[in-house]
Amino acid sequence: MTPRIKICGLRDVATAQRLAALGADAIGLVFYEPSLRNVSINLAHEIAAAMPPFVSTVGLFVDADPSLVEGVLRTVPLDLLQFHGDESPEYCRSFGRPYIKAVRVKPGLDLLEFADRYADARGLLCDAYSAAAPGGTGERFDWSLLPVGLPLPLILSGGLSPVNVTEAVERVQPWAVDVSSGVESSKGVKDALLVKQFVAAVRAARFDPASAGL
Numbered sequence: 001m002t003p004r005i006k007i008c009g010l011r012d013v014a015t016a017q018r019l020a021a022l023g024a025d026a027i028g029l030v031f032y033e034p035s036l037r038n039v040s041i042n043l044a045h046e047i048a049a050a051m052p053p054f055v056s057t058v059g060l061f062v063d064a065d066p067s068l069v070e071g072v073l074r075t076v077p078l079d080l081l082q083f084h085g086d087e088s089p090e091y092c093r094s095f096g097r098p099y100i101k102a103v104r105v106k107p108g109l110d111l112l113e114f115a116d117r118y119a120d121a122r123g124l125l126c127d128a129y130s131a132a133a134p135g136g137t138g139e140r141f142d143w144s145l146l147p148v149g150l151p152l153p154l155i156l157s158g159g160l161s162p163v164n165v166t167e168a169v170e171r172v173q174p175w176a177v178d179v180s181s182g183v184e185s186s187k188g189v190k191d192a193l194l195v196k197q198f199v200a201a202v203r204a205a206r207f208d209p210a211s212a213g214l
């Protein structure tokens with residue numbers, strides 16, 4: 001087995017189906033208006049409803065008003081929530097749905113303590129810190145900042161691409177990888193060839209599930 005693959009920021013049904021056929025295990029839908037990848041609830045419903053079995057749909061939120069999350073959940077068949085802002089553990093669990101918590105990694109942050117606070121999360125998504133935006137920047141971070149012994153499945157993200165993802169998997173041994181910018185031909189436009197190369201590069205990596213804490 002190799003790490004699970006999530007491709008984030010889908011904006012149309014045909015592309016989402018194509019990426020699922022190319023090997024994506026999960027697709028991400030962005031509910032964050034400042035992002036170019038933001039989708040309406042109606043479009044999100046169409047995309048999620050078109051996913052084949054065993055491909056998960058993840059809803060991404062950034063410090064959203066709870067009414068937005070609840071409104072999305074009423075209409076869109078999401079499998080998992082991704083909280084990518086400064087949401088508290090209480091907020092994350094208040095929806096009664098499985099969630100992953102994103103953390104923007106920078107020196108000095110105690111990731112073990114952070115993971116302990118979100119002990120009921122299904123995974124910890126480690127992304128690059130950027131002062132400019134909460135995520136989706138295409139920037140990577142220093143993977144050596146990741147501690148050994150994280151108590152949650154690690155989802156590695158931040159500036160991954162077909163060029164660097166084999167090295168990333170071999171060095172970090174994450175449970176899953178998450179990518180957006182690195183498989184786009186222009187901001188917000190997913191490129192099937194880049195996705196194909198990304199999936200092949202993940203599958204080519206030396207990966208030991210035991211190292212991923214499984």
Ligand SMILES: O=C(O)c1ccccc1N[C@@H]1O[C@H](COP(=O)(O)O)[C@@H](O)[C@H]1O
Nearest residue numbers: 008035135136137138157158159180181
């Ligand atoms: O994709 C976005 O527009 C986005 C907006 C706000 C927060 C997170 C966002 N995307 C997530 O960011 C990371 C890294 O993306 P990239 O590959 O470096 O572009 C990824 O987890 C996306 O899910």
